[in-house]
Amino acid sequence: MKKANIIIKNNAPFSLDFDDYYFNSSDGLSESKFIYTNAFDFENKQTIVAELGFGIGLNFFLTLKRFLKEKKHNQRLFYLSFENFYIEKDKLREIYKKLGFYEEFKEVLEQFLNFYPPCKDGVYRFYFQDCFLDLVFGDAKENLQNLDFKANIWYLDGFSPSKNQDMFDDNIINDVAKNSKINAKILTFSSASVLKKALINNNFQVQKIKGFRKREMIQAIFNGLEFEDKFAYFNTPSLKKEIQKIAIIGAGIAGASMAYELSLRNVQVDVFEKENSLGKGASGNINGILSSLILKPDVLLGEFSQYAFLEASRFYRQILNLIPQGVYEFAHNELMQERFDSQKDNVLFEIINNQAFLKDGFCIKPQELVKTLLQKSKARVFFEYEFKDYSYKNEKFFLNFNNQKILKDYDVLIYAQGADVKNFLEYKYMKLSSVRGQCTHLKPFLKNPHALSSKGYICPINEELNLQLIGASYDRLNQDTTLLKNDDLQNIENVKEFLHDENLEIMGGKVGFRSYSSDRFAIAGQAYDENFYMQNYKALLWHKNKNQVMPNDFIPLYFSIAHGSRAFASAIVCARVMSSLIFDEPRIKKEFLHALHPARFLIRKLKKGLI
Structure with a gap:
């Protein structure tokens, strides 16, 4: 990721990288409201806004303030913003003060800056009241292809097409279309012919309307488009029903983080624990360490470990007000030293010789952390409920427990047990x-x-x-x-x-x-129909680069399991994964989703022709 070269010129932020202003120098707030943040209606339940070019975050803060003012019960806002030019947080604060915006946005701006991520590619989540910001650092085209979401509204921000043509060409707009719902609305300051042509080519209905202090600008509506997907077997069909009650089996960190994340979606959550209190399993140690694997660059397990570590650290800071003390990792053999040497430029690791200091690391108290998350979730926790099995009738789960009555009418069931989860799974290739x-x-x-x-x-x-x-x-x-x-x-x-x-x-x-x-990744996702996979993907050895059929609709049983010794990192990300699948929300990077998918073991066998 690059660092932005930004100055204040004519009382407006000016990019030296693109030789252009971020927004109108005389009335930036009115311009943003007119073009973007006041130019649409929020959906009744969930609105997904996506933006190309976070810049100084003005569009987001204006959208957030409007949402908080207008929102009704059970409305949620997801906001994804793509940015490849990093502005240091002190510089951001300074810009708001110089522009005279600081006092107006102080509360939300400071909340944002408190958890601002380092200059590193990634998808970073911020929690506001019924609003989730995913700040996506890195190349926009690459990230658009590697993320899975369906936006209701697009802000095609950035700079003018003459200064930043790559952000308005046909390839980018095609990626925008792939991540749009039918009838998604495009908002932009531009009226450039290159943008209009790209939108029309991707089945957007384009109109020109009066611009902000200019003759005209473009708005567009998406009419839909067919896309091929050679990785369709890793997709999860949307649940076509209202979700009211969710059951979680297991009250360790996987279950507690899941309960908290789901509680933000206004559903009833019941957590079932076979022991008579919290902290009897692997989440019950008096202390634990939140750290990251240090593997060589581009090793997916290492990349996921870093991502889960940093996002868990940011989550504990945002939600539990914990303060990281830092963790020292030591290379104790030649192989580890090679890995340390290869990561010397990684902003997460301060590496000197055989020592790596992870400033975002924690020494945590697992029992307290799990207890606090469950309390914040307001979930009902049932102790001495040893899960036996379930039945699924009329789109509802009926849960059977040893020596307890049957509980019923759950829309979703989630397995978040520890090591004994293997007793409840019947997949042949999931070891x-x-x-x-x-x-x-x-x-x-x-x-x-x-x-x-x-x-x-x-x-x-x-x-x-x-x-x-x-x-x-x-x-x-x-x-x-x-x-x-x-x-x-x-x-x-x-x-x-x-x-x-x-x-x-x-x-x-x-x-x-x-x-x-068997591959050291956690398992996070929906249960799948093994017979359907065996039948419909049996020719993957020859057809793996061709378009694949979507998996069939299956029971809404989900897994957040196999977290190993790093559950206090991976469970946080997997809770987000589960919520995104259940409620059709923006998801983490596809490479991570595929690596976590419950069917990955079977798919690998099919691709190699071993079945």
Whole structure:
């Protein structure tokens, strides 16, 4: 991503990159309102606005303020804005002050700046009241092709076509069309013939109307267009029904983050936990670390780990007001050192020799975090409800529990269990493993302000409990729930590089079981019809580069599972994935969606002709 060269010229922001003004120098607010933010009606339930060129964010803040003023009960706004020229947050604040806009937008602007992301390509979510901003950093064309959403309204912002023709050509408008609902409305200051021609070529009905202090400008309506999709098997059909009640199985971080995200959609959420309280499973450690894998660039698992880490960090700051203390990662072998060396220019990692400092990292208290998310969600939590199975009749789920009554009339069911989720899945090619992990609780021995992670990890002292956690063992074969002395000793051995002559005193520990998939990605998405996939995609070995049929409608059963040891990062992103699929909202990048999709294991076999 590039950094913007921006100055104030004639009392307006001026781009040295494009030799053009961001907006009208004499009355920028009125111009934006006339062309964009007051030129449409909000949908009754959910409006998706997409914008090419976030700039200084003026269109967004005006749209947000209008939405907050006019919104009715159960209305939501999603706003996606694409930007490839980064403006530092202090510079943004300075621009608003110089333009005289700061006081008018101070509240929402400062909320935005508090969680402003680094200069790194990505899709960054901001939470406002019933409004979600996805700020998309990076090349617009690439991101338009790699995101999946259907906008109601488009702001074709940016600079004039003569200065920035790439943003108005036929290729970009084709990508705009792919991400538009039927009857989506195009709003733009421009009346350029190149834009009009591109819109007509992509089946937009174009009209010219009076412009803002100019003769005319374009508006357009999308009439629809057919598009090929060679990855249709990773698509999720929209639910064609009203969603009122959702059941979540599991009250760990996957279930709690899901409950919170769904609560923002005004639905009833019930969470079912087999234990008699929170914190009995893998989410129940006294401390944990929020960090990221450091793999070589362009390794998808590493890219997703970074994205999930940063978005989880931003989420905990926005929603729970937590403050990151930072985490130190250490390269403890040659392979890891090569990875560290390859990431020296990554803004997420401050790397010196074999040390990487992740300033957005946390030492978290899992039990408190899960409890707070569930409280904020206002979900009903049912303890000692051990899930047995379900039936699905008349588009409703009926849930069976051991030693409890049947509960019914759920529109959606979500599996968010830990390691025992494999007992409820019957997919032949979805291989899950249950990995035993034992943490060790020590009498405080090291005053480290940051979490330290190498072969093992050391959390800062838990002052409330007067304990210090180290960990964690990793055992695929052992399913013993009791604490093992050898695991404690191995945990101590794994952190010996941080030790001197400390006299370590073991005070206890905790055993948990983590669920992993065979490719180490979490599994997030809707259940699929295995027979349909086997029948309709059986020729993928020969036809994988051809247009594919859409999957059939299937029961609204969803998974947020197999998060492994990094659930406090991946569960946050997967909660967004689930909400986007259930409510037909803007989704994360397709490369990540495909990597998380429950059918990916089967699709790989079919592509290789192994079935």
